[in-house]
Amino acid sequence: MPVYAKNRQIVVPGELIAETNRYEVEGKIYRKNKKIYSKVLGVVFIDEEKRNIRVLPLKGKYIPNEGDIVIGKVIEVGLTNWTVDINSPYLAVLQVTEVFSKPTQISRTELSKILDVGDIIIAKVISFDYTRDPLLTIKESRLGKVSRGIIVEIPPSKVPRIIGKKGSMVNMLKNMLDVEIVIGKNGRVVVIGKDPAKEEIAVLAIKKIEREAHTSGLTDRVKAFIEEKLKELGEKS
Amino acid sequence: MKKEGIRLFNDEGKRTDGRYPNEIRPVRIEAGVLKNADGSAYIELGNNKILVAVYGPHEAVPKYIAEPDKAVIRCKYSMAPFSVSDRKSPQPSRREIELSKVIREALEPAIFLNEYPRTMIDVFIEVLEADGGTRTASITAASVALADAGISMKDLVTAIAVGKAEGKLIVDLNGLEDQYGEGDMPIAIMPQYNEVTLFQADGIFTPEEIEEAFRLASEAIKKLYNEQKKALKKKYEEVIKEVNQTE
Numbered sequence: 001m002p003v004y005a006k007n008r009q010i011v012v013p014g015e016l017i018a019e020t021n022r023y024e025v026e027g028k029i030y031r032k033n034k035k036i037y038s039k040v041l042g043v044v045f046i047d048e049e050k051r052n053i054r055v056l057p058l059k060g061k062y063i064p065n066e067g068d069i070v071i072g073k074v075i076e077v078g079l080t081n082w083t084v085d086i087n088s089p090y091l092a093v094l095q096v097t098e099v100f101s102k103p104t105q106i107s108r109t110e111l112s113k114i115l116d117v118g119d120i121i122i123a124k125v126i127s128f129d130y131t132r133d134p135l136l137t138i139k140e141s142r143l144g145k146v147s148r149g150i151i152v153e154i155p156p157s158k159v160p161r162i163i164g165k166k167g168s169m170v171n172m173l174k175n176m177l178d179v180e181i182v183i184g185k186n187g188r189v190v191v192i193g194k195d196p197a198k199e200e201i202a203v204l205a206i207k208k209i210e211r212e213a214h215t216s217g218l219t220d221r222v223k224a225f226i227e228e229k230l231k232e233l234g235e236k237s
Numbered sequence: 238m239k240k241e242g243i244r245l246f247n248d249e250g251k252r253t254d255g256r257y258p259n260e261i262r263p264v265r266i267e268a269g270v271l272k273n274a275d276g277s278a279y280i281e282l283g284n285n286k287i288l289v290a291v292y293g294p295h296e297a298v299p300k301y302i303a304e305p306d307k308a309v310i311r312c313k314y315s316m317a318p319f320s321v322s323d324r325k326s327p328q329p330s331r332r333e334i335e336l337s338k339v340i341r342e343a344l345e346p347a348i349f350l351n352e353y354p355r356t357m358i359d360v361f362i363e364v365l366e367a368d369g370g371t372r373t374a375s376i377t378a379a380s381v382a383l384a385d386a387g388i389s390m391k392d393l394v395t396a397i398a399v400g401k402a403e404g405k406l407i408v409d410l411n412g413l414e415d416q417y418g419e420g421d422m423p424i425a426i427m428p429q430y431n432e433v434t435l436f437q438a439d440g441i442f443t444p445e446e447i448e449e450a451f452r453l454a455s456e457a458i459k460k461l462y463n464e465q466k467k468a469l470k471k472k473y474e475e476v477i478k479e480v481n482q483t484e
Contacts, residue, residue: 010470013347013384014392014429028389030349037429039349039389041469058473059276060387061294063353089294089356130354131305157387214473215480 003053007046008216011038011055018053027055042157043214058214062088062156062186064125064134069143071151071184072136074119077112084121087153087186090133094123098137120146122182122190146182149192152203154210156187161213162206169209169219176226177202201229243417245402252402253413254283261397261409261457266378266468268385276386278468280378283411284368287375289382294356308353312341314375316364336372337362343376343396343425343435349389358388369415370398373423376435381465393465394434396425397457399450401440406449408457422447424454428462 003018005011017029018036023046028039038044040057047053064070064086072084072092084092099114115121121136122143128134138144154162162183163170170181179193179202189206193199205222212218245253252258262283271277274290281287297303314337318325340362348358360382362375373396380394400410402418415421420440426433442450 010473012393012466012469013390014427015466016429030391032430037391039391040387041384057387059385061275089296089353091296155387212476212480215477217480221480221483 003046005044005046005053007044008214009044010042010058010214011044012041013039017044017055023051023053025053025055028057029055056160057157059155060157062086064088064090064092064128065185066125066127068125068185069183070123070125070136070186071146071182071188071190072121072123072186074115074117074121077115077117079111082111082115084123084136086123086134086136086184087156087188088134090128092123092125092134092136094121094136094138098126098135098139101139115145120151120190122146122184146190146192149180149190150199150203152189152191152206154187154189154206156185158210158213159183159185159187161218162189162209164219169222172219172223173202173205173226176223176230177205197233201226201233204229245407245414245417246405252407252411254411256409258405258407259453259456261460262411264461264464266381266464267471268381268468269472274382274386276382276384276388278378278381278385280374280381282370282374282377282409284366285364285371285374286366287371287378288363288365289375289378290361290363291359291379291382291386291388292361293358293386294353294388295359297355297357303355303357306354307350308348308356308358310341310345310348310350310358310360312337312344312360312362312379314340314362314364314372316367316371320364320367336375339435339437340372340375340379344379344383344394346432346434347380347390347392347394347427347430348383349391352389358383367412369410369412370423372396373398373425376425377461377465381468384469392427392430393462394425395428395458395461395465396423396435397454397461398423399454401442401446406446406453408453422450424451424458426455426458428455428458 005017015038042055042057045054070086072086074082075085076083080096082094086092123136123138126135126137177198182190191202265281267279270279276291278289376396399422400418401420422438425435
């Protein structure tokens with residue numbers, strides 16, 4: 001019962017990956033007649049030690065999941081709620097009760113003073129079950145409105161690459177460039193730094209990670225890339 | 238049906254464009270050609286030039302067409318006014334509306350629609366130049382565009398037409414053969430899944446001919462399927478190559 005795909009191979013929908021039950025298989029796959037096929041245009045990761053095969057998509061829309069941190073944009077102010085675009089097929093809803101911890105009485109005009117159309121928020125998905133639109137909260141710490149910084153949009157499937165193994169990639173960016181980075185599961189990344197030039201390098205680095213997400217040895221290449229850019233920056237000033 | 242004085246084969250048994258009966262026209266497929274669409278593809282099959290853009294899955298508009306348990310597909314096939322030798326009116330014709338439906342139904346079985354409830358997937362097919370067999374080329378390109386958009390699918394869909402001219406079966410009809418031949422049979426297949434998603438026939442075929450047509454079609458579809466796969470992987474494999482070179 002062989003495995004047909006190689007590690008890090010790019011597969012198209014319907015491509016045969018394996019015919020085996022000795023591996024644990026997860027991700028975007030489907031089974032037919034005991035054979036395992038890919039569902040998407042993606043990359044196969046095979047871990048021989050853990051006996052695990054994963055198929056990760058290269059593109060695709062964000063599907064909300066309970067507990068995800070997302071970065072949204074307010075697109076409508078309602079009577080008791082805000083409608084938020086979270087870069088997904090489903091529009092999210094932020095209720096007034098999920099903004100204040102105490103019961104409050106406010107009118108519609110006041111609602112737009114707190115969050116207005118076009119505001120960017122960091123929020124958490126509290127519930128989603130496909131039958132109703134996802135609900136958001138900003139009551140917890142580190143959630144809420146983003147007042148400065150740069151937003152980068154990447155395919156949501158590449159978010160794990162930006163984070164790296166146990167946060168190695170994002171921590172490297174943070175330390176090397178002295179910036180704060182918030183990553184939304186929906187593929188939006190906020191970069192906040194004191195130095196605009198360094199902010200820009202961080203954005204370029206994220207774009208590089210996105211483009212080369214399916215290759216190996218990425219962390220080292222990104223490190224070299226940032227060092228080079230920082231040197232250029234040093235020469236200029 | 239046969240018109241006097243028009244020959245679709247020469248003395249050597251070759252067709253009007255120099256092909257053998259079981260030969261398809263030169264094909265070129267490219268994926269991800271449009272930046273603003275979620276997925277896109279461009280196909281050149283002989284003189285056919287077709288551009289496909291896929292948007293979604295996104296919120297269903299108007300809202301009442303949303304299905305509670307699956308995504309709906311909206312497919313629009315349209316021919317550019319300059320796609321044929323006489324100017325084509327830009328208004329959607331009866332034929333275009335019918336083809337939109339036929340193409341949608343050929344694509345639907347390949348997509349995991351229940352993964353995206355209450356949403357909608359838009360498929361826009363724009364024929365820039367037409368020379369016979371646009372519906373099959375459109376299906377081939379549209380499935381590449383859907384995969385390029387990252388939509389979950391059982392398989393790609395690949396399509397080709399088999400027809401009859403002067404009593405002989407021919408694969409991948411061009412405009413002339415479509416017009417003066419004795420029959421046209423577009424076939425769409427999911428090559429790995431081995432299921433037929435579209436089968437139409439215009440003209441008179443014997444059961445043996447239909448069987449033979451399927452055999453010819455699956456041969457041609459194998460070639461097209463490889464092109465589809467190559468097109469989808471190309472963009473990402475180029476990055477891998479580039480990275481390996483710099484190291």
